[in-house]
Amino acid sequence: ITILGLESSCDDTAAGVVRLVGNQPEILSSVVEGQTDLHAAFGGVVPEIAARAHAEKIDTCVEQALSDAGVALADLDAVAVTAGPGLIGGVLAGVMCAKAISAAAGLPLIGVNHLAGHALTPRLTDGLSFPYLMLLVSGGHCQFLLVRGVEDFTRLGGTIDDAPGEAFDKTAKLLGLPQPGGPSVEARAAEGKSARFAFPRPLLDRPGVDLSFSGLKTALLRARDGVVAEKGGLTEQDRADLCAGFQAAVVDVLSAKSARALDLYLDEAPAQPAFAVAGGVAANRAIRAALEQVAAERGVRFLAPPLSLCTDNAAMIAWAGIERFRLGLRDDLSLSARPRWPLDRRSAPMLGAGK
Ligand code: ATP
Ligand code: FE
Numbered sequence: 001i002t003i004l005g006l007e008s009s010c011d012d013t014a015a016g017v018v019r020l021v022g023n024q025p026e027i028l029s030s031v032v033e034g035q036t037d038l039h040a041a042f043g044g045v046v047p048e049i050a051a052r053a054h055a056e057k058i059d060t061c062v063e064q065a066l067s068d069a070g071v072a073l074a075d076l077d078a079v080a081v082t083a084g085p086g087l088i089g090g091v092l093a094g095v096m097c098a099k100a101i102s103a104a105a106g107l108p109l110i111g112v113n114h115l116a117g118h119a120l121t122p123r124l125t126d127g128l129s130f131p132y133l134m135l136l137v138s139g140g141h142c143q144f145l146l147v148r149g150v151e152d153f154t155r156l157g158g159t160i161d162d163a164p165g166e167a168f169d170k171t172a173k174l175l176g177l178p179q180p181g182g183p184s185v186e187a188r189a190a191e192g193k194s195a196r197f198a199f200p201r202p203l204l205d206r207p208g209v210d211l212s213f214s215g216l217k218t219a220l221l222r223a224r225d226g227v228v229a230e231k232g233g234l235t236e237q238d239r240a241d242l243c244a245g246f247q248a249a250v251v252d253v254l255s256a257k258s259a260r261a262l263d264l265y266l267d268e269a270p271a272q273p274a275f276a277v278a279g280g281v282a283a284n285r286a287i288r289a290a291l292e293q294v295a296a297e298r299g300v301r302f303l304a305p306p307l308s309l310c311t312d313n314a315a316m317i318a319w320a321g322i323e324r325f326r327l328g329l330r331d332d333l334s335l336s337a338r339p340r341w342p343l344d345r346r347s348a349p350m351l352g353a354g355k
C-alpha cells in the first residue's frame with residue numbers, strides 16, 4: 001500500500017508518501033514547509049495569511065513529496081488529507097487539493113483527524129500494538145489519550161486552559177528570550193536554580209488527569225515583576241532561575257499526571273504496555289527524562305518518536321491513511337473540512353474518578 005498524505009491544519013504545509021510492504025512501513029518522503037517567518041511580525045499565526053500560504057505552497061509540496069519518493073500518481077493507492085481540526089482556511093486548502101488529486105487520478109480519498117495522525121505515529125515508527133497511552137504535548141495541545149484502535153481513542157484528560165508549549169513561549173516573551181520559547185527556556189533553565197522562586201503545581205491536589213498551565217504564566221509574570229521592582233531589571237542569573245523554576249513546575253505537573261494516566265491505562269492490563277509522547281514540547285530533555293522515569297517505575301516502555309515526526313508533518317497523515325485504508329475506511333468527494341473535531345466522541349466518566 002502506498003499513500004500520499006497532505007497536512008495544512010496549522011502553520012506547516014506538508015506532503016509525504018508512506019509505503020507499507022507486509023507489516024513494514026517506510027517513509028518514502030516527508031516535505032514540510034513552515035510559515036514561521038510569515039507570522040513572526042504578528043506574534044502568532046494569522047489564519048488568513050496561513051490559508052493563503054497553504055493554498056500557494058501545497059501543490060509544490062505534493063510535487064516535491066512525489067519526486068523525493070520516486071513515485072508517480074499512478075503508483076498510489078489513495079490520497080489522505082487532514083480534514084480537521086485546525087484553522088479552517090488551511091484545512092480547506094489541503095482538502096481541496098486532495099479532492100482534485102483524487103478526482104483527477106481516480107484515487108480513493110481518505111480524511112484523517114490531525115490528532116489521530118499524531119496519536120498513531122508510534123505505530124509507524126515503532127510498530128506499537130494497541131492499547132497504548134499517548135501524551136500529546138505541543139504549542140496547541142496537551143492531552144492524554146488511550147489509543148485502543150485506529151478509530152478508538154479515549155481522552156483521559158488534558159489541559160483545561162493553555163498548552164505547555166504556549167506557556168514556554170509566553171515565558172520566553174516575558175523574559176525577553178527568543179522564540180520559539182521552548183528551546184530558549186530549556187537552555188536557560190539548565191543554568192538556573194529552580195528552588196529560588198516558588199511556582200505553583202496546578203491541579204495536583206485534584207483527582208483525575210486534567211492539567212492547567214495558565215496559572216504558571218501568571219506566577220512567572222509576578223515573580224519577574226517582583227525582581228524588577230526590587231532591582232530595577234533582570235540579570236542573566238535571574239532569567240535562568242525563573243526559567244528553571246517554571247520548567248521544574250511543568251516537569252512536576254506532567255510527571256504526576258502521567259503517573260495517574262499510566263495507572264488508569266494499566267488497569268486495562270495491556271499485554272505490552274507502552275507510553276508514547278508526541279508534540280514539540282516532547283523535545284524538552286528534562287520533561288522527557290521525567291516521563292521516561294515515571295514509565296520505567298511501572299515497567300512501561302517509553303517512546304518518543306524523532307522530533308520531525310512528533311511535530312506537524314504529512315508522513316503521519318499518510319500513515320493514518322494507510323491504517324484506515326487497510327480497514328476499508330474511505331471517504332468521497334463530500335468530505336468536509338472541520339475546524340473542530342474531537343478525537344473522542346464518547347465521554348469516559350468512569351475513567352479518572354477516584355484516582
Ligand atoms: P499543534 O501541532 O498542536 O497544533 P504547534 O504547531 O504549536 O501545535 P509543535 O510544532 O508540535 O506545536 O510544537 C511547538 C511548541 O513546542 C512550541 O510552543 C515550542 O515552544 C515547544 N517546544 C519546542 N521545543 C521545546 C523544548 N525544548 N522545551 C519545551 N517546549 C518546546
Ligand atoms: Fe499538530
